[in-house]
Amino acid sequence: MCTLLSRVAVCGGTHGNELSGVYLVRELQKTEKPLEEEDELVSVLVVLSNPRAVQQCRRYTETDLNRCFTHATLNGPESDKTPYEITRSRELNSLLGPKGSPEAVDLICDLHNTTANMGLCLIAYSDHDWICLHIFRYLQRQMPDIPVRYIHFDFPPKEAYSLESVGKHGFAIEIGPQPHGVVRSNIYTTMKAGVQHVMDWVRFFNSGTIFEGGSVEVYTMVKNIDYPRDSETHSITAAIHPQLQDQDFCLLHPNDPLFQTFSGETLRYKGKEPLYPFFINECAYYEKGIALSLARRKFTNGECRAHSPWFHNSKVIQ
Amino acid sequence: MCTLLSRVAVCGGTHGNELSGVYLVRELQKTEKPLEEEDELVSVLVVLSNPRAVQQCRRYTETDLNRCFTHATLNGPESDKTPYEITRSRELNSLLGPKGSPEAVDLICDLHNTTANMGLCLIAYSDHDWICLHIFRYLQRQMPDIPVRYIHFDFPPKEAYSLESVGKHGFAIEIGPQPHGVVRSNIYTTMKAGVQHVMDWVRFFNSGTIFEGGSVEVYTMVKNIDYPRDSETHSITAAIHPQLQDQDFCLLHPNDPLFQTFSGETLRYKGKEPLYPFFINECAYYEKGIALSLARRKFTNGECRAHSPWFHNSKVIQ
The missing domain is CATH 3.40.630.10 (Zn peptidases)
Structure with missing residues (x-):
């Protein structure tokens, strides 16, 4: 082949x-x-x-x-x-x-x-x-x-x-x-x-x-999620939630904690489909508007x- | 006072x-x-x-x-x-x-x-x-x-x-x-x-x-240790040893592993006095020639x- x-x-x-x-x-x-x-x-x-x-x-x-x-x-x-x-x-x-x-x-x-x-x-x-x-x-x-x-x-x-x-x-x-x-x-x-x-x-x-x-397990990228930002300064107003930080490839369910604002409030995942997060809090992606990426998992047959x-x-x- | x-x-x-x-x-x-x-x-x-x-x-x-x-x-x-x-x-x-x-x-x-x-x-x-x-x-x-x-x-x-x-x-x-x-x-x-x-x-x-x-415990900085470097390019030739990485404030004894070269060799601490390492692998100190700092601990009375x-x-x- x-x-x-x-x-x-x-x-x-x-x-x-x-x-x-x-x-x-x-x-x-x-x-x-x-x-x-x-x-x-x-x-x-x-x-x-x-x-x-x-x-x-x-x-x-x-x-x-x-x-x-x-x-x-x-x-x-x-x-x-x-x-x-x-x-x-x-x-x-x-x-x-x-x-x-x-x-x-x-x-x-x-x-x-x-x-x-x-x-x-x-x-x-x-x-x-x-x-x-x-x-x-x-x-x-x-x-x-x-x-x-x-x-x-x-x-x-x-x-x-x-x-x-x-x-x-x-x-x-x-x-x-x-x-x-x-x-x-x-x-x-x-x-x-x-x-x-x-x-x-x-x-x-x-x-x-x-x-x-x-068969192998493949994560196909579906979408990116940006940080919440101040509408005027474009500065981020929250960090990745401590319960999500470092949990790459652990399934994120609707309503799971996503961000914690700098004043302490929890913001939740509003998506309807459970997806797999990765590139959670990647340094270089702040400027690209990506706080994390989400993937769908499948098994190639x-x-x-x-x-x-x-x-x-x-x-x-x- | x-x-x-x-x-x-x-x-x-x-x-x-x-x-x-x-x-x-x-x-x-x-x-x-x-x-x-x-x-x-x-x-x-x-x-x-x-x-x-x-x-x-x-x-x-x-x-x-x-x-x-x-x-x-x-x-x-x-x-x-x-x-x-x-x-x-x-x-x-x-x-x-x-x-x-x-x-x-x-x-x-x-x-x-x-x-x-x-x-x-x-x-x-x-x-x-x-x-x-x-x-x-x-x-x-x-x-x-x-x-x-x-x-x-x-x-x-x-x-x-x-x-x-x-x-x-x-x-x-x-x-x-x-x-x-x-x-x-x-x-x-x-x-x-x-x-x-x-x-x-x-x-x-x-x-x-x-x-x-x-009484309180105080760490007084004694000296810095640089990475091993190539004599011509000044590029580092080793990273902090995995046994030392993240072990800030854990006493470093003479002959303890200090660095691991990029070819895999272990380099050891040659000092004579056990000292407390800190700022181990601080990003900003690569350019300052500091791989880690060492401190002596004392108790103020x-x-x-x-x-x-x-x-x-x-x-x-x-």
Whole structure:
């Protein structure tokens, strides 16, 4: 069902203050094998995506790089006033893409951190990309001590705005909680292990291993909820309710506490459908008007096996 | 032993991304009484210290405001190139000081957040200012559910660099863990309660209450420890060890794990004296070369009572 994954990119520092990815990319670059010594079945490109933002330890310098990979932005006009991140997105598109073309790398794994208590999440634009789903399943089994989840952003490819959309396959690995501008050993170590497992899976796949199909749990993003704000100043007037804080992926029911205003009042969830909250109190989303996101959970069915064309020497991993 | 505390300042947003203080100051300003309705024994000034940094949700715009209140910086020359925060420190010195003068406000309480797991700390430049020590003792008793500690920075007044040094008495209230750029309800609520208790104490004191003396525990800062760094790039090469992370105020013994390098090696504490770590993995201190601070603990002795001159109508709080 798929050719080899012969070109894989591991990217970090797409947001310059999400430090696990920044330091992991630097570490991987130190130990990167010269091309001639590389595994013949896969070449791995390790990329620091936004070096200028990393230098300043900020999410971005002029505009959010990880919103620049839409078809429109990648192909828009360029001038002296083009923000650094838009120029950089085009450089990355040349290096790893072009997006949507046969030249694009086979898989992009982009490393992120969140202040939300989300454990390890794979975030992808597809709920039927069997490469991504099999990698997810493999991570879940290899990392039983931490919650591993799959979030699906249901956008068409042209509108997909983030770096991983440049690859033929791709996902973000989002790990938290970790404050931006801080690296915590436990989060760094989890990310390092996660990337190692992804690369192990790629090598197993390329060498002909057959991965059994099965059902996986997918969270599909439904909507975002903003903070209550002052109508004049636009300043927020409440924080996430203490009963909701850190409860990512715990079902939120109608009338559950959602916010606590700064004067102490409880505001409740007015939606009619119970949904799963995630990105609860993510630092970078205050400016985007997102206090939390809500998802619907489903189980993908199907017996689709993942295997490379090399199955003459295959073994089965269930 | 002390006159009335008739002018008190509560400041927040001295660091623009420490959001509990920012939102608490805004909330207090909303409910501030007009001057004519104020308690006749105390006037309270509520100040957003660095509005430009708050606007940008950054610690500072050009230089760290909370390092600008030394005698030298407050009294240095001014030009067109003077950083915003130095100009602002002089405005605040005019409003709340001048530092060291009889016109200075009686008490400054400056609100801060840290990414370190420090609970609530009072940080002051004196270990024998009985106003600060009595307020500390009062907070400890009023807030039994959270750890309340007193940190002493042993600097002479002229070299004291932070905002609270402008008042006749003063301390920072530092509460964590909270990521910068994020407000967490539990931390905000703790800060709000802390400030309320401080103001209660001030009103008790001003109305003649006698506070019994006694011993309190004080952590005096001894030294800072930086991250291991690459000698060429100056980039950090290790994170706080997972066994030390979040263990603020737990005694660090010689040979205890201190850092874990990004390649996985454990580096140990080489000091000879067991000391108490704090500000472990504080976000803003990466750029200052501080991975953690170390303190010696002592118990102040003495039977010094705090009371205002009004003790004709006093009651005793032990």
